[in-house]
Each structure stands twice: as C-alpha cells, then as structure tokens.
Amino acid sequence: MLNQIEAEFPEHPPRPRALPTALQGIRVIDFSHFIAGPFATTILADMGADVIKIEPPGRGDDLRRYPPINADLAHGAPFLWTNRNKRSVALDLKLPDGVAVARELIATADVVVENFSSGVMQRFGLDYEACRALRPEIIYCSVSAYGRSGAFADRLGFDPIAQVESGFVSMNGYADREGVRALSPVMDISTAMMASNAILGALMARERTGQGQMVEVSLFETAVLMTGYASMQQLFSGADPQRNGNTSPDTCPSGVFQxxxxxxxxxxxxxxxxxxxxxxxxxxxDLAGAAIYATGPARVGRRAELFALLGDAFARQPWSHWQARMRAAGVPHGRLRSVGEAIRSPEARERGIVTRIRHDAVGWVPNVNSPIRYSGTPLADPVAAPAVGQHTGDVLRELLGYDDARLAGLAATGAFGAAAGSAKDAKV
Known part of the structure; x- marks a missing residue:
C-alpha cells in the first residue's frame, strides 16, 4: 500500500518558519509504551515539545509489533501513528548504567511520563520522589489502569477491560444481545488526551508557582467519564441506560436509513x-405540524411508525438527492463510511487530515494529522516515528555532553543493549 501514498495523498505542507511552537523549549522524557502514554506525548510533541522516548534495546515499545508491519520500517502502522515527532533512546533500565543515563536525562527535563505497572519505576529508582530529588520543578505524569494508590493499584488494565468495567460496553449495541466494545481504543485515546491536558495544566501552574508536581490519570476513571452523561442519568433515575443500537433514547428520528x-x-x-x-x-x-410528533418525547414514543414512514420515503431516491436537500435544510446527516472511505472523503481532503511525510527507509509514509489548529503557534512539522534507539548518540551528545569514548564505554557495558558491542552498533 505504501507505493500508492504518493499518488493518493499530498505532501505535508511546511509550517511558517518564523512562528514559534506552543511548547518550544519544553523537554519530555517519555518512558511510556502502547497507546495511552505515547499518544499523550505525541500531542505534546506536535505542540513542539522535545520528546525523548526511552525504549528497551532491540525490541523497543511492544506496540512496534502491532500489525500491519512493514519490513523496511521494522515496525507496524499503529506505532507510526502514535510516536511521530519523537527521538528514541535505547536504554537497558535493568542495568545500573542504563538507569544512570536515564537519571541524567531526567535532570534536563520539564516532564516525565510513564505508564508501567505499579512499582516498576520505583524499582528502577525513577519514581516521582527520586525524579523530584533530581529536578524539583519536574512534572511527573503517571498513567495507570486504576490509579497508583489504593486496593486496585496492582491491577493491569487495557482498553477493552476499561470499556467493560466502566459500563461503556453495556450501553452499546442492540437490546437483544450483549453489549459491544468499540474496536477503536477509545479509552486509551481519551486517557491520552486527559494526560496531555493534565500536563499542560501543570506546566501553567509551574509558571505561576515555580513548583512541579505529580500528575495522575487512570484508564478506569477516564472510561467512566467516557460514558458521558449516562452516569448522571443513572444517579437521577436509578435506571441503567439501555442499548438502542443506532437509534437514540433521547431524540427522534435519529438513526440509520437507506x-x-x-x-x-x-x-x-x-x-x-x-x-x-x-x-x-x-x-x-402535514407531519411537521402534527400534534402526535410535536415534541421529542412524543416522537420517541412513536419511533417505530415514524421510522417506517421515513424509511419508505428515503428508499425512493439516491443519496445524492437526499444529501443535497438535507444540507440545504440544515438537517445533520452523514453517509455510513468505511475507514478507508472516511480518510479519502472530500471532507478529509478539504481539511488535510491525511498527508504524506518523508521517511529515509521507504521514501514516504502516511500521516494522520492532529485536529488542533493554532494561528499563532502552528504545530510542529510531522517527523515519522523513529527506529529503536535511532537518536541515542545524538541525544546523549547534545544533552549530556558525552563523547565517543563515554558512549563506547556504555555500549560495552550493555547499557544500550546486549548486542551493542560498539557505539556504532548501538546507534550512537
């Protein structure tokens, strides 16, 4: 598919060089993996933060192996999606030398992000208290399944688990069968958004107070939030939301028609x-003015007959006929699309949602752009996700002043991976 990218999508337009980025000068040391943590730091990287991704040597972030995998990239499309605009440093945190390098990097940073299982960062000696001792003004964001304290802090959690335990799945699907999970990792993505918002708020607070702080965001709490106002409805009525398929329990007619x-x-x-x-x-x-359809609750009570009436009318003309009339009338509408149709739609092309960006190994890779648009601090130009340890040498030379001898010595100890017998082998 990559050989079609150049024909299908435009090259990403460069940002105005004279304008700053929103997070220019902010450095993030990112120990996170999978989606919730890395997507949070991608949001920060898009805003111009220098995000340094710490990865295990060799294998790197486990998300690299999520399909489809491109052999030339040596990772899959999901990793490409959630790790743009970052630099990768490969460190073995099971070795004292690897941890020592990580501590030196943290001492130069504004933000640390991690989403390991509870207790892992403490075992590495890289928990909040340890990092605050290195840099008192550090903002330390911990993304977890159920929080870092309390009876459930040890529980592992992934997006589908948060979906089912929050009640989210119980709301989705059809009444005659069990609830359905969303295939999209909506809880990971929303947790990432909450984490990035929390970090931005902490950065603003530090501007006023000069103080860093610990920031926590959990997958489960975010998932409960993602049930929307259903939780408040349950608290007021005592009734759980029922599955309504593609219709709405609150408005009518709202649903799918042919x-x-x-x-x-x-x-x-x-x-x-x-x-x-x-x-x-x-x-x-005549129907617009009919008393039996005058209010939302009245229409909900007559949903079956109203849907039958509308279904019969809509089936008589093609989509182009109805789309033009609904757009002119200001009736919210949308064609059911596949993902492929959506990213190639006129609306997506108009907004430049998908572009292509350069990649040394394969020429071009697709890029799904952030929806954030700044007039004064445009987002950073997208750079493709890095290879494992691609920037180890550059980062350690630039930030810590390491010379070739120091890099070679660390490579020999295995700090950059057991196979890194030389600075060159360790991508340094």
Whole structure:
C-alpha cells in the first residue's frame, strides 16, 4: 500500500518558519509504551515539545509489533501513528548504567511520563520522589489502569477491560444481545488526551508557582467519564441506560436509513430540525405540524411508525438527492463510511487530515494529522516515528555532553543493549 501514498495523498505542507511552537523549549522524557502514554506525548510533541522516548534495546515499545508491519520500517502502522515527532533512546533500565543515563536525562527535563505497572519505576529508582530529588520543578505524569494508590493499584488494565468495567460496553449495541466494545481504543485515546491536558495544566501552574508536581490519570476513571452523561442519568433515575443500537433514547428520528443506493444517518436533535426535515426535505408539512410528533418525547414514543414512514420515503431516491436537500435544510446527516472511505472523503481532503511525510527507509509514509489548529503557534512539522534507539548518540551528545569514548564505554557495558558491542552498533 505504501507505493500508492504518493499518488493518493499530498505532501505535508511546511509550517511558517518564523512562528514559534506552543511548547518550544519544553523537554519530555517519555518512558511510556502502547497507546495511552505515547499518544499523550505525541500531542505534546506536535505542540513542539522535545520528546525523548526511552525504549528497551532491540525490541523497543511492544506496540512496534502491532500489525500491519512493514519490513523496511521494522515496525507496524499503529506505532507510526502514535510516536511521530519523537527521538528514541535505547536504554537497558535493568542495568545500573542504563538507569544512570536515564537519571541524567531526567535532570534536563520539564516532564516525565510513564505508564508501567505499579512499582516498576520505583524499582528502577525513577519514581516521582527520586525524579523530584533530581529536578524539583519536574512534572511527573503517571498513567495507570486504576490509579497508583489504593486496593486496585496492582491491577493491569487495557482498553477493552476499561470499556467493560466502566459500563461503556453495556450501553452499546442492540437490546437483544450483549453489549459491544468499540474496536477503536477509545479509552486509551481519551486517557491520552486527559494526560496531555493534565500536563499542560501543570506546566501553567509551574509558571505561576515555580513548583512541579505529580500528575495522575487512570484508564478506569477516564472510561467512566467516557460514558458521558449516562452516569448522571443513572444517579437521577436509578435506571441503567439501555442499548438502542443506532437509534437514540433521547431524540427522534435519529438513526440509520437507506437511500436507494446506500445507508446514511440523520440526527434530529430538536423539534426545529424535525420540522425542517419534514417540510424542506420530505415535503410533508402535514407531519411537521402534527400534534402526535410535536415534541421529542412524543416522537420517541412513536419511533417505530415514524421510522417506517421515513424509511419508505428515503428508499425512493439516491443519496445524492437526499444529501443535497438535507444540507440545504440544515438537517445533520452523514453517509455510513468505511475507514478507508472516511480518510479519502472530500471532507478529509478539504481539511488535510491525511498527508504524506518523508521517511529515509521507504521514501514516504502516511500521516494522520492532529485536529488542533493554532494561528499563532502552528504545530510542529510531522517527523515519522523513529527506529529503536535511532537518536541515542545524538541525544546523549547534545544533552549530556558525552563523547565517543563515554558512549563506547556504555555500549560495552550493555547499557544500550546486549548486542551493542560498539557505539556504532548501538546507534550512537
């Protein structure tokens, strides 16, 4: 597929060189892996932070092996998605020399991010108290499954587990079968967003107080948040949300309908939208003014008959007919698309969501851009995710002043990996 990238997607346009980035001068030492931690630091890297990713020598972040894997890249597409704009340093944290180098890097940093199992960073001697002793103003972000304290701190957690335990899965799917998980790692992504927000808030607080702090974000707490207002509805009513498939329990008509050539979704979130749907799209002013359809609750109570009426009308014309009329009438609508259709859609192309960026090994790789748009501090130009330890030598020379002899000595001890018999072998 990569050989089609150049034909399908435009080269990423460079940012204005005269403008700064939002996090220019901020350094992040990133010990995280998989998605929640790395995607949080990708957000910071996009904003211009210097993110140094610490990885185990050789194998690196386990996400590198998630498919599809490109042999020339030596990692998979998911890793490429969540690790752009970072520099990789390979360190064996099981060796004292590896930990010593990590401590020196932390002493130069503004932020540390980790998402190991509870107790791991403490065993390395890299927990918050240890890092604060190295740099009192450090912001230390710990991403975990259930928090770093309490009865459940030792529990491992992954996105699907957070989905099921938070009640999120119970809300999704159809009433006649068990709940369905979201295939997208929505809890990892939302936890990453919360973590990056928390870090930005801590950086702002440090500007005022001069003090660093510990920041915690957990997958489970974020997953409960991602159930939306359902938790408040349950607390008020005592009733758990029911699975409604593609319809809405609160608004009607909202759901999937079939044109003569494809499926699409409409969302009538209020009475005015319903009236526009009936008068301007379907030419049925009689239904727009009917007392039995006058309010949302009334329409919800007559969902079956209303859906049957709409289904019959929509099936008579193609999507192009209905799309034009709904757009003109201001009725929220959208065609059901595959992922491939979505990223190649006119809307995605208009916003430049997918571009291509240079890569030394394969020429071009695709890039799914951040949705954040700054007028005064544009995001950093995207740089493809690094190979394991690709920047070890550059970073240690630049930040710590290591010379070739020092690098070669560390390589010989195995600090950069057991196979690193020389500075050259260790990508230094």
């Amino acid at each position: 044109a003569s050539d494809c499926a699409f979704y409409i969302n009538c979130g209020n009475d005015k939208i319903f009236q526009r749907l009936m008068t301007q799209v379907l030419d049925r002013p």
